[in-house]
Amino acid sequence: MHPVLIAGSSHPQLAAEVAAELRVPLTACTVEHFPDGELDICLTGEVRGAEVFIVQSLHAPVGEHLLELALMSDACQRAGAASVTAVVPYLGYARHDRRVSGREPLGARVVAELIAAGRVDRVICLDLHSRAVEGCFPRPVEHADAVPALIEHVRARIGQPAVVVSPDLGAVKRAEAFARPLGLPVAVVHKQRLSGEEVKAQAVVGDVEGREVVIVDDMISTGGTLVAAVQTVLAHGAKGPVTVVASHGLFVGPARERLAAVPLARVVVTDSVPFAGPPGFPLERVRSAPALAASVKRVLGLG
Numbered sequence: 001m002h003p004v005l006i007a008g009s010s011h012p013q014l015a016a017e018v019a020a021e022l023r024v025p026l027t028a029c030t031v032e033h034f035p036d037g038e039l040d041i042c043l044t045g046e047v048r049g050a051e052v053f054i055v056q057s058l059h060a061p062v063g064e065h066l067l068e069l070a071l072m073s074d075a076c077q078r079a080g081a082a083s084v085t086a087v088v089p090y091l092g093y094a095r096h097d098r099r100v101s102g103r104e105p106l107g108a109r110v111v112a113e114l115i116a117a118g119r120v121d122r123v124i125c126l127d128l129h130s131r132a133v134e135g136c137f138p139r140p141v142e143h144a145d146a147v148p149a150l151i152e153h154v155r156a157r158i159g160q161p162a163v164v165v166s167p168d169l170g171a172v173k174r175a176e177a178f179a180r181p182l183g184l185p186v187a188v189v190h191k192q193r194l195s196g197e198e199v200k201a202q203a204v205v206g207d208v209e210g211r212e213v214v215i216v217d218d219m220i221s222t223g224g225t226l227v228a229a230v231q232t233v234l235a236h237g238a239k240g241p242v243t244v245v246a247s248h249g250l251f252v253g254p255a256r257e258r259l260a261a262v263p264l265a266r267v268v269v270t271d272s273v274p275f276a277g278p279p280g281f282p283l284e285r286v287r288s289a290p291a292l293a294a295s296v297k298r299v300l301g302l303g
Contacts, residue, residue: 002024002050003024003050003300004045004050004081006026006045006072008056008068009068010057011055011274014057014289017289018289021289021290022297027045027046029072031068039067041071041075043079047079047080047081048079049081051081053124054076054084054087055292056068056087057088057090057273057274058092058093059092059250059273060092060250060252062092062093070118070120073086073115073119074118077119083121085122085124085142085299086115086123087124087292089144090250090273091128091129091133092111093108093110094128094130094133097130097133098132112136113138115137116137116138122141123142124143124144124292124296125141126144126146126292127147127218128143128218129219131143142299143295144291147174147177148181149286149287149291150270150286151181153286154245157266162211162213163213163214164184164185165186165208165229165233166187166189166215166216167189167215167216167226167228168190168225169190171216172186174216174217174218175188185206187205187206188204188205189203189232190204190205202232204233204236208233209237210238210239212243213238214245215230215244218246218247219246219247219249219250220246220250220251220259221250221253222252222258223251223259226246227259227261227262231262240263242263242264243265244259244264244267246267246269247269248272248273249269249275250273250275251275259281264282267281267283268285271286272288
C-alpha cells in the first residue's frame, strides 16, 4: 500500500511539495474551529492499514499547531492507521533543551511528550537545534538534513578568499560541517546574550580580514545574534556585504528591520516555515521537500 500523506494547516504548500517528491497524493483532512475556539479535525480520506505521514511545522502559533498535530495523529490511529509519523520541518521549543538556573521548564521535552501523547510512532525533524533534542523524545527520531542543499546553493555565489563564521560558540559544529565541503576556514564570534532580543558581540577568533564572510546558524529568530555577528566581522576587516545562511527563517519581532540595517548580500534559508520577505529583502529560499521526502523513504525502507 502507498504511504498516506496528510497536510496540517501550518504549511500546506510544503506538504504538497513533499507529496510531489514522493509521487503520492495528499489525503484530505479538514481543520476547522468550533465557535468556542476548539479545533475540529476530520479525516475525509482512507487511512486504514496505511503508514501515515503528517506534515506539520511547529511555528507560531506553536501551541495550536502542536495540538492540531496531536489530534490528527490520534484521529489516524483511531481510524486504523498501521503507523503514524509526524514530519516536523521546524520544531518549536527546540532551543529549550537545557535549563540554566534550574527554575525553568525543559520545553523541548514537554513538546516531545505532547507529540507522543497523540500516539505518534515516529518523528522526522529537519535540522534540529541540537542533536541533544532527540533525547527528549520517547519515540524514534529521523533527522532530515538540509545543510547539503544550503551548501550547494551558496557554493557558486561566494567569491574567494572566503571564511565561514559561527555567530556564537553553540553554532561552531554547524559552521564546521558547512565549511568542510567548501574547503573554507572557520572563524567564531564571541557573543554575550543580554536578553532574549539583545546580543553583544566583541571578539572574533579566526582570520576574517579581507575575506568574504558566510555566517551560518540553525535559525534566524529576532536577528539579534546575526546582526551582532555581521557588525563584528566587518569591524575586524571582513569584506562586505555578508552572506547569512540558516536552516530556519522565523523573522519575528524586529528581525526584518535589524537585518535591513546591515550590509547583506543575501539571506539564505529553507522553506521549513512560510515567509514572504518585504520588497527588496535579499531572501533566497532553498527547498526542504527533497530532504524531508528522502527521510520518509528511509522510514518506508525505500532509501
